[in-house]
Each structure stands twice: as structure tokens, then as C-alpha cells.
Amino acid sequence: MHDDVASFPSPDVILPGLPAMVVGSRMALRSDGKGGQQSLSFEDAGRALLESPHLLCNLPLIARRLRLRQMPPRADLQAYDLLELFAFVRPARFTLPTLSGLAQSLSLPHSDHQIAIPNGGRLELDIALIAPIAQRLMADLGADTYRWNKSVGATALTLARAGWPWGPMILGALSRNKAANSGGQTGVAVWQNLAEWADGPPPPAPADHAVSADEAEQQLARIIQHNLGAGSEPRPQQVAYSRAISHAFHPPEAENAPNMTLAEAGTGTGKTLGYIAPASLWAQKNAGPVWISTYTKALQRQIDQELSRLYPDPKERNSRTVIRKGRENYACLLNIEDAARISFSGAATARDSVLMGLVLRWLAYSRDGDMIGGDFPSWLGGHFGQARLSALTDHRGECLYSACSHYRRCFIERAVRKSRRADLVIANHALVMTQAAARNGDPDLPRRLVFDEGHHVFDAADNAFCAHLSGAEGADLRRWLRGRETAHKGRARGLITRIEDLIGDDLLARNHLDAIIEAARALPGPGWLQRLSGAAPRGPYEQFLMHLRAQILRRSHDRHGPHGLECGTEDSPAELLAAGNLLARALEAMMLPMKALAARLLALLDEQAASLDSASRGRLDASARSISLRAEKLAAWSQMLLDLQKPADPAFVDWLALDRSEGQERDVGLYRHWLDPSKPFAKTVLEPAHGVLITSATLRDQQTAAEDGDWQRAEMRVGASHLVLPARRFSTASPFDYQKQTRVLIVNDLQKGDLGHLATAYRALFLAAQGGALGLFTAIARLRAVHDRIQPALESHGLPLYAQHIDPMDTGTLVDLFRAEEDACLLGTDAVRDGVDVPGHALRLIVFDRVPWPRPTRLHKARRAAFGGSLYDDMLTRLKLSQAFGRLVRRGDDRGLFILLDAQTPSRLLTAFPPGLEVARVGLAEAIRITTDFFPRHAAQKPDQVP
Incomplete structure (x- = not known):
């Protein structure tokens, strides 16, 4: 297969001697590769992983549990991660990112009913799965019937040279694969x-x-x-x-009068x-x-x-x-080619090379190139960093269209054309x-x-x-116009790169283009956020943002807190208004040549109609549209700045905001939304x-x-x-009999704001239902606090716990895990509530931490005043409660409980639930008893007592 590489050892020789590890919420279990097992503390488990590579599943999750704080893992933390092996061996195929999920995808025994483990628990079951999974995947590679042979040998060799632990073993397995060793194999440029x-x-x-x-x-x-x-x-x-x-x-x-139907169909209607x-x-x-x-x-x-x-x-x-x-969801082939060239040049890190190898394996077999929610293994974002994956899509609108060498293979263009027919x-x-x-x-x-x-x-x-005149938006526009302006690795194609060959020697178009590129210097440049906090702005855009930030901090009550800040635009100081006027003129100096260039590109379509091929016509039209869109954005920004000196337009809501995450500033800007x-x-x-x-x-x-x-x-x-x-x-109405299938409880004896009491309620209720529980939160901080308090108790009872904003997996993967494991528990916020569709026993309990009142942002306050005051708040809250309750029963034989841990729930909100469904206000102990009795399958397994 590869004459320049020495023969590689067979996985049959290497695998049996490798140590393996699984990690729970309080301890780890390690197999030494010689038949012995030992329980380890987190400190000892972390030390063992740093000393030698282990067989394991989901290294980022294990690193988080062991508090190694490396997401993605450090380059010196090597491991034989079975998820990475699966992504290589079975590209574009679905699996849950757990050992039981891998075993199920490979049709291996994966439950305690199928594997006899004397006196074993969850960790013992998991560690027993590791070796069979690795052996099956290696056997797949060596089989002549292996289905995923495209470029498999070339990619494996490249990754082995980059230092991927699996690389040599894969090459050893492939030595038995006749198809992989045939002369028809191609390189990595899939x-x-x-x-x-x-x-x-x-x-x-x-x-x-x-x-x-x-x-x-x-x-x-x-x-x-x-x-x-x-x-x-x-x-x-x-x-x-x-x-x-x-x-x-x-x-x-009639014209401009569509036939419109509003149809409300209760859950289960079909x-x-x-x-x-x-x-x-x-x-x-x-x-x-x-x-x-x-x-x-x-x-x-x-x-x-x-x-x-x-x-x-x-x-x-x-x-x-x-x-x-x-477009930002699909793999960009030109970005992938550029990234592969850098990753395999020897200048990139080993992790970059491994990521590219796995991406190329997927690319060769993907159905539609969808990297977000398609057949791409989304859990790889937790392994390598979501930003790395984002860089492989067209998330900044830099497409070259028909000038791209991959235009005829482009997934996005294929989808666009398919949608027309x-x-x-x-x-x-x-x-x-x-x-x-x-x-x-x-x-x-x-x-x-x-x-x-x-x-x-x-x-x-x-x-x-809406329109957001913020630092991040301005920096993104500058990058789109001028391309990358630093020596950082990677590339960004500026406007010149994208259209220079289209305009050729057209002097008028070139003059407009030069004027745009020069005017774009007024936009925030690299390092703008640091310059704002250091009061050292460059250019009119950053100058305006500095004054804007100062006004927000002056008018805020919690300027040193961890959360974002907002304030109004009324009575803005003279220096902010002056900076706004200066920026408006700078934006106009950019907008006018952009409009002129867009018009010139469209004119070239007419002037060169006889000589332009269809691809060039498409590029001219697309480029003109794209430039016009951004010119319209500049016009909207300019108008927002000029309106700062005028009475507020009642059709819009304007405000200033400083975006912060855990105390770190992320963005600052002037925001405008429609009131309606x-x-x-x-x-x-x-x-x-x-x-x-x-x-x-x-x-x-x-x-x-x-x-x-x-x-x-x-x-x-x-x-x-x-x-x-x-x-x-x-x-x-829904065909379900909610009076027989469900109950709604409001727990009325928890001390509001006490996280210990809140965690106690979640733990006891989850145990009473023996899992199958969805915990919904109105604040991420409370979710994290409750998670840390309840995870050990749930795991000791054999109940897996997953959590949005904590586990290094996307929301879709978390929901897939929750759906697949009947006794799992899941904690999340709005995105989980809206994205959960779990019919059957896997979701039988929903616990909501508080009434989901709307957040009192300036935008909401304006709409509240316009649309009915407290009645508007009540309507939005009832709709959220109704949507959350609707997750509970998805088919005729589902049964479940909906529990709200907020004693101050007003009765007027209870019409969110189906008519005729009684809502009981009870203490926590009674709620636990009702939960235990509601699920007779688990009646013999009583939860621990509430302290």
C-alpha cells in the first residue's frame, strides 16, 4: 500500500495491552491491559491519563469531569478515543457519543441484560465495552467487504505521521484489506x-x-x-x-393578499x-x-x-x-482545501491534522455536506473546538461563486439548484x-x-x-471587505479577491472598489475590543464605541457584575453625539461607492451580454446583490446614528448594550429592533x-x-x-386524555433563592421517577449549581445526567442521548425545551425551576408597554409553559408529570395547561410521593429521603 512506510503492527498485538479508563461523577475505573482493574480518584485518574495514552470514549467529557480544564484537550494529552476511531472507520454514520451508543451502532451487546458482570455497576459495564468496540472497528478496516475505502489508506498514513495514536494501528489493520491496498487508492484530496x-x-x-x-x-x-x-x-x-x-x-x-390559514393543532394530531x-x-x-x-x-x-x-x-x-x-451550515470545499494544505504542511498542530483527516473521511461520504445537524458527527465540536469547524464553512459570506475551483461540486450550490426543482x-x-x-x-x-x-x-x-451597530458586526464587515489583515494562520478573502477578475480593466468599477477598501479603514480593526477598554480607539467607529461604552457604564447599576448591561439612548452626551455624526459620515463614504459598484456590476451584465458565460453572469449578479445588502446595512447604521439626535421613532426600539459573559466583555453596540x-x-x-x-x-x-x-x-x-x-x-384539540395521562404539581414549600433546596428538589424528584426526567431552568447559573449538587447521587443510582452549557456536546446530541437512554436525566434552558421530541418512557417527568417570566430587557419593556402591560407578560409566560408541557406526552400511551418549583405561580397562568387538568399545590414531600406512585414500574425502588 505504501512502499515508503515500514510495516505497521497488527492491532491484534497492540490492543490487548493498552490500559483503558472510564470516569464517573466521583471516581474513575481503570483497566491495566493485563486483566486487572482499579478504582481511582480524579486526581490519580488525571495523572494516569497524562502519563500514558489510554483507551477511552469522549476525551473532552472525561477531561472536564477530571477537571483537567482542556477543551479541546492539550496537545500533550494523548488518548485512544473510540469516538475518533468510529468517525474515521464509519464516516458520515450516526452514533451516540457514549460507549453504549458505540456498541449499539456496531450491533454489539451493550446493556447489563446482555453482558454478565458479577456485582457490576455502570462503570464496570462501560469498561467491559471498550475492548470489543475497538476490536470490531479494527476488524471492519481489515475486511475485504469494508464499505468506506475511499482514500482510507492515504488519510490514515497522513494522520499517523501527524502523531495520531490510532494511525499506526489503522494502517496495520488495513494491511489485510485488499481493496484498500489496490492501485485505485487516491490521496487525501477527496x-x-x-x-x-x-x-x-x-x-x-x-x-x-x-x-x-x-x-x-x-x-x-x-x-x-x-x-x-x-x-x-x-x-x-x-x-x-x-x-x-x-x-x-x-x-x-387578490394582489399582495395570500390565502393564509392559521391552524392550531394539539399535540398528537399528526x-x-x-x-x-x-x-x-x-x-x-x-x-x-x-x-x-x-x-x-x-x-x-x-x-x-x-x-x-x-x-x-x-x-x-x-x-x-x-x-x-x-450557507454557514455547509462545508465549504475551498475552505477545507485551504485548511488541509495548512494542516498537512507540518506547520500545524497534531490536533488540527487529526480534525482535518476526520473531516475528509466524512466529506467523501456525506449526503449533503451539512456540518450542523446533518450527517457530520456533531460531537467532534467538543473534541476540537467549534471555532475550528466553523472555519470550514462559509460563515462570513466570502464565497467566490463560479470563480471557485470547486463551484461545480459545491454542496450549497447543489442544494440551491435542487430546491428550484x-x-x-x-x-x-x-x-x-x-x-x-x-x-x-x-x-x-x-x-x-x-x-x-x-x-x-x-x-x-x-x-x-433588526440592525446591530456593534463592534463585532463592524469588524466582521471590515474583514469581508479588506480580508485578513494580520499574520495569523488561515485566510480571509477580501472583496478584491472575490471580484477583481470580474471587473477586469473597467476603470469605473476599479475606482469604486479602491474607494470602498480605503473607506473600510474606518471600521474596527483587529484588537478593537482591547483598545476600547484601554481608551485607545483607532478611527471613528472605535471612537464612537468608546463613548458608547462609557455611557453604558455610567448609567448602569451593576457595572462590575458578570452579566451584560443595557441603557437607553435618551439625553446622550454631546461627545457621544459628535462621535456618532463623525461615524455616520465615515459610513456614508463607504456606502456610496458600494452602491455605485453594485450598480456598475449590474451594468456590466448588460454591456457584456454577448461575451459573458453563464457562470460569470451569475457571479456578477450575486456579487452585486451581496454588495448592495451590505450597503443597505451601512445605510441603516447611518440612520441609527443620525436618529440619536432626534425624538424616538415609535416604530423602533433603540438601546445601547455591553455584552458580557462571566464578566468578560464580548461586544458593545447600538441596537435597533422593530417594536412589532x-x-x-x-x-x-x-x-x-x-x-x-x-x-x-x-x-x-x-x-x-x-x-x-x-x-x-x-x-x-x-x-x-x-x-x-x-x-x-x-x-x-389534542386527542390525548391528559386527565388520565398526566398531572401538574406546583411545589409550594421551597425557599426561593436557596440553591441547596432547589437541588434537593431536583435530586429527589429525579430519583422518585427513576430517571426519564427533563429539568428546565430560566438561568444558566442555577442550572450549573444544581448539576454539580445532584450528579453524584444520580450516578450512584445508575441514572446518567446530561446538561446543556456543561457537557461539551451540542444540544442535538444531548437530546439524542436523553432519548436513547430510558432512565437518563437532562438539564437545559430554552433551546432544550424547544428542541425536545422524546416519545415514550424516556421522558416521563418535567421539572421547571421557576415561572418563565420574560426577561426585563429594554426591548421587552417597550413591547410590554405597547402590547398590554402585564397581560402581555402573562401571555408570553403561558405560551412558554404550554410549550414545555407539550413535550411531556407525544403519543397515546405516554404518561408523565409536570412539576413547577415556584410557590409564587399565579393561578391566572394555569390556563396554559389543557382544559380540565387539575393543578395541585403541594409540598415537596407530597410531590415526591406522588411521583413515586405515578410510575408503578419503579414503585419498589424508593428514593432517598429528603433532608
Whole structure:
């Protein structure tokens, strides 16, 4: 295979002699590789890991538990991490990042029912899995039937030379693999072997055939019968839902007046298939796409899986559907090529080389190049640092388009083209709104839209239609215009690099470009944050930020605290206003040539129409759009600065903010949000559409007796109240019997603010349910304090505990772990609450630390004053409680408890829960007793007593 490398030892020789280690919450267990095992303290375990490489699983998690404080691990901490081996041997294949998850993915015995361990516990079971997992993966590599042979030998050799512990062993295993040793093996440049996409003529505009209610019902029946067999019938609520929403798939009745339907469907209705039925039928009848938009990536993945019921053939599903996300989610092949060249040059660290080797293995087999929520092993972010992975995507908008040597293989361009001809495009709210704002009137924009998770439309619009004049935003724009200006490794392609060959010797365009690059010196440069705190700003932007920061600190009550600070813009001092005027002029000096350059690029499209190829035309158009967008951002910033001297515009909320994390300053800036972001959403997204469905289980606040009032508030939050024609309304209750399946308790005897009492409640309730518990928190600090207090007790009872903001894993991976391990517990904040879909016994208890009142930010205070005062607060809080409760029961046989640890919960909030469901206020001891009795499977296992 490699004539220049000596033969490598067989893993059969090396593996049996390697020590192994697993780490719990209070101790570690080590196998010496000779059949002996010993329990170690954290201090001794850490010392052992630093002295010699061990077989283990998930080094970053172990390093955190041992308090080695190295995330990602130090270069001198070597280990044979089974997760890294799995990522190499089985690229683009899913596994949970635990020993039991690895064993399950490899079809190995992985539970105490399958492995006989006398008097063993969790650690004994885990350490017994390590050797079989390593042996199976090495055996895979040596088999002639091994499926992932592309560049495997070249990549393994490169990583072995970089010092990866697994490298020599992998090469030894590959020596038995005939296919890996064949002459057809290529080098590590796997991007060269990716399939190219083929372009075609633009598709014609879709037709306007309606989907009737009867047709929607028939399509739904076909989908269900195809999956469950003849005689299967949809649920009545699902049929009614599918029939009602067919209105959104009729031709529009007036200009700028889409057929809009608001559909509230209780959990268990089956709304996903309910809207897929008419949406897929409309796409087939009219040869046009329907875009299905979600708020979370978790639901995007879930809908993609659900589409297998509509298109059981994977090839058909791949041709008819596509997942769309922002460019920053996809692997950029040019960035990867650049990073690989640096990583394998000998100048990079061993960890950089290992990361690139694993990325290249994944790249060769990825379905769509999605690194965030796709088939990329997301837990690698905890191993190597999320920033390293981010650098491999186009997260700064630096794409060269057709000038890129990888343009024809680009995952992003492939997805864009697929979405033009697909039946169903699974997107997200942020992408839909951003594209609509950037390309209003473009024929590529969807005309049929389904917004699932519709209760998040207001928040998504708030994020899409705002302006932030901050240090980080300004520095990012400078980097986009001028490229990298320091000697730091890596690269950043400035505007000159991206368009110089397009403008050629066009003197007018070149003059505009030179003016832009020179004017961009006014933006914050490298080191701007340190210069602000040292009162040594450079240029008008940093000068303005220095005065802005000083005003925030003067007007704040807790200037030395760990959290971010805010203050208003009213009565700003003269020096801040003067600095704002100076910056506005500097931004205008940049904006004018940017607008002129964008116009010139579009003019070149017309002037050179006879000579331009299609790729160059596409680049000119894309470059003009991109430059125009950033010119519009500069115009918005300039207007914000000028408005500092005027009375406040009632349509907007402006404020100053200093962003801090654990006492460290991260950013500072002037912020502007719409008071009602549903207005620009309605104008930009809804009005151009022909049909829109906005659906959720919690669109309405079920507080008032007047149903019309509930709908009016829902319509206000999703923009329907700003349209010419009224939206149609539909609602159906959940088919679940919540009175029999659930209970809601409010614990009324905990001392507020006492973290010890709070931790006691979580520990005792989690043990009473014997796991399957989701702990929700309104503050990260309380989550961390409770986690540290309860983890040892839970682990001693065999209950795994995972936590957002603590474990070095992304939220999606944490939820996957929680779902897979029936008795696990998970702690999290809003992102976990919104992203959890765990049917079955794995989620049977939800404990909320406090009433989730809105944070009293300046933006919320302004909206509170405009939208009803305390009634607005109550509405938002009830919706959050309702959404959290909705996680508990996901199918007909689920049972669960919802417990709120806040004695001051007002009764007026309790309508957040299903009608007729009794809410009991009890003491903690009674809540523990009820929890124990509610789950008879665990009745014989009593939790420890509450102190």
C-alpha cells in the first residue's frame, strides 16, 4: 500500500495491552491491559491519563469531569478515543457519543441484560465495552467487504505521521484489506472526487391548480395506507386539519393578499403528515416547490425523516425533497482545501491534522455536506473546538461563486439548484426571512409556504429584521471587505479577491472598489475590543464605541457584575453625539461607492451580454446583490446614528448594550429592533406569497373566555393582522386524555433563592421517577449549581445526567442521548425545551425551576408597554409553559408529570395547561410521593429521603 512506510503492527498485538479508563461523577475505573482493574480518584485518574495514552470514549467529557480544564484537550494529552476511531472507520454514520451508543451502532451487546458482570455497576459495564468496540472497528478496516475505502489508506498514513495514536494501528489493520491496498487508492484530496452537479434551464413558473379539501384528505389516506397497509385510516382530527389547511393551496384572490390559514393543532394530531399531504399534492399538480419552514434544526431533521413515509424509496426522496439551511451550515470545499494544505504542511498542530483527516473521511461520504445537524458527527465540536469547524464553512459570506475551483461540486450550490426543482423544501424561519429580505421580488423565492413551529415566527422575525451597530458586526464587515489583515494562520478573502477578475480593466468599477477598501479603514480593526477598554480607539467607529461604552457604564447599576448591561439612548452626551455624526459620515463614504459598484456590476451584465458565460453572469449578479445588502446595512447604521439626535421613532426600539459573559466583555453596540417585527415580516414574506400556512400546537393564549380575542393576539404575533384579507382559522384539540395521562404539581414549600433546596428538589424528584426526567431552568447559573449538587447521587443510582452549557456536546446530541437512554436525566434552558421530541418512557417527568417570566430587557419593556402591560407578560409566560408541557406526552400511551418549583405561580397562568387538568399545590414531600406512585414500574425502588 505504501512502499515508503515500514510495516505497521497488527492491532491484534497492540490492543490487548493498552490500559483503558472510564470516569464517573466521583471516581474513575481503570483497566491495566493485563486483566486487572482499579478504582481511582480524579486526581490519580488525571495523572494516569497524562502519563500514558489510554483507551477511552469522549476525551473532552472525561477531561472536564477530571477537571483537567482542556477543551479541546492539550496537545500533550494523548488518548485512544473510540469516538475518533468510529468517525474515521464509519464516516458520515450516526452514533451516540457514549460507549453504549458505540456498541449499539456496531450491533454489539451493550446493556447489563446482555453482558454478565458479577456485582457490576455502570462503570464496570462501560469498561467491559471498550475492548470489543475497538476490536470490531479494527476488524471492519481489515475486511475485504469494508464499505468506506475511499482514500482510507492515504488519510490514515497522513494522520499517523501527524502523531495520531490510532494511525499506526489503522494502517496495520488495513494491511489485510485488499481493496484498500489496490492501485485505485487516491490521496487525501477527496474533494476532487465528489460528483458535480449539472445545471439546466430555469424551471417555468408553477401552475395554479388548487388542492381541494377532498383531494387533501385522499392524499393523506394514500400516505397512511401505503405505510400501514390497506384498511388503515387517518385520525379524525388529522383529516379535519388536512382539509382545513387546503385553503392555503388555492390560487390567490387578490394582489399582495395570500390565502393564509392559521391552524392550531394539539399535540398528537399528526399535523406534519397533515400538511405534507396537501403540500406534496400541490407540488405534483403544479410542478413547483412548497417550502416547509421550521424554527429548530431538530424539527428539520424530524420532517426529513417523516418524508420517508411519503417517498419510501430513498432515491425518489432525494430527488423530490431537499433540506435548505444557511450557507454557514455547509462545508465549504475551498475552505477545507485551504485548511488541509495548512494542516498537512507540518506547520500545524497534531490536533488540527487529526480534525482535518476526520473531516475528509466524512466529506467523501456525506449526503449533503451539512456540518450542523446533518450527517457530520456533531460531537467532534467538543473534541476540537467549534471555532475550528466553523472555519470550514462559509460563515462570513466570502464565497467566490463560479470563480471557485470547486463551484461545480459545491454542496450549497447543489442544494440551491435542487430546491428550484424539488417538490418539498425543508427550510427554517431564519433562512426564509433572510432570503426574502435580501431578494424581494426574486422569482426563486417560494410562493407557497408552511411555517411549522409558528409560535416562533415573531421571534424569528425579530432576529431577521433588526440592525446591530456593534463592534463585532463592524469588524466582521471590515474583514469581508479588506480580508485578513494580520499574520495569523488561515485566510480571509477580501472583496478584491472575490471580484477583481470580474471587473477586469473597467476603470469605473476599479475606482469604486479602491474607494470602498480605503473607506473600510474606518471600521474596527483587529484588537478593537482591547483598545476600547484601554481608551485607545483607532478611527471613528472605535471612537464612537468608546463613548458608547462609557455611557453604558455610567448609567448602569451593576457595572462590575458578570452579566451584560443595557441603557437607553435618551439625553446622550454631546461627545457621544459628535462621535456618532463623525461615524455616520465615515459610513456614508463607504456606502456610496458600494452602491455605485453594485450598480456598475449590474451594468456590466448588460454591456457584456454577448461575451459573458453563464457562470460569470451569475457571479456578477450575486456579487452585486451581496454588495448592495451590505450597503443597505451601512445605510441603516447611518440612520441609527443620525436618529440619536432626534425624538424616538415609535416604530423602533433603540438601546445601547455591553455584552458580557462571566464578566468578560464580548461586544458593545447600538441596537435597533422593530417594536412589532410582524410588520416587516408581513410586508416582505407574506404579501408576495400566494398561500401561507402557519401552524403550531400553541398559537393561541388560552386565557380569555372570548375565543376571538385569543385569535386576534395570535394574528398579531404572526403578521396576519397586517394583511388585506383575513386569515382563516382552524383549531383542533389534542386527542390525548391528559386527565388520565398526566398531572401538574406546583411545589409550594421551597425557599426561593436557596440553591441547596432547589437541588434537593431536583435530586429527589429525579430519583422518585427513576430517571426519564427533563429539568428546565430560566438561568444558566442555577442550572450549573444544581448539576454539580445532584450528579453524584444520580450516578450512584445508575441514572446518567446530561446538561446543556456543561457537557461539551451540542444540544442535538444531548437530546439524542436523553432519548436513547430510558432512565437518563437532562438539564437545559430554552433551546432544550424547544428542541425536545422524546416519545415514550424516556421522558416521563418535567421539572421547571421557576415561572418563565420574560426577561426585563429594554426591548421587552417597550413591547410590554405597547402590547398590554402585564397581560402581555402573562401571555408570553403561558405560551412558554404550554410549550414545555407539550413535550411531556407525544403519543397515546405516554404518561408523565409536570412539576413547577415556584410557590409564587399565579393561578391566572394555569390556563396554559389543557382544559380540565387539575393543578395541585403541594409540598415537596407530597410531590415526591406522588411521583413515586405515578410510575408503578419503579414503585419498589424508593428514593432517598429528603433532608
